[in-house]
Amino acid sequence: MKNTMIVAALASLLVCGPALAAETAQQSKMKTCNADAAGKTGDERKAFMKECLSAKPAKAATPQERMKACNAQATGKTGDERKAFMKECLSNKAGS
Structure with a gap:
């Protein structure tokens, strides 16, 4: 029974691993864009964040x-x- 639980846990990590890495990259991008948007408010901030988050790396x-x-x-x-x-x-x- 313990072995089955361990195997199930490892299998779920293998399946979710890439998704977790992508989420971390998106979180990093969000953090950077938020820092760059300091001082902007309202529609200006919204437009900036949309552009920043959709930008692809150079x-x-x-x-x-x-x-x-x-x-x-x-x-x-x-x-x-x-x-x-x-x-x-x-x-x-x-x-x-």
């Missing part, structure tokens, strides 16, 4: 997109200055 830039952006920023630089700038810019994972 997509990471591809290597080609980073190269294009860095090349554009390096306009006017030459030689070692350009080489150093490109190295620094391309190592930035956020895509500057």
Whole structure:
């Protein structure tokens, strides 16, 4: 009888586990949006929260997109200055 209860409890954790993780992410997003909405009231707050909570995370830039952006920023630089700038810019994972 004890083994059956333990197996049932573990099975319910396996089924509910992903849902609990998603809920935690949503709660985190809600906390962040609430903090960002400080000072807003009424319709302004409602509109802000709707936009904030529906926003998707920013997509990471591809290597080609980073190269294009860095090349554009390096306009006017030459030689070692350009080489150093490109190295620094391309190592930035956020895509500057």
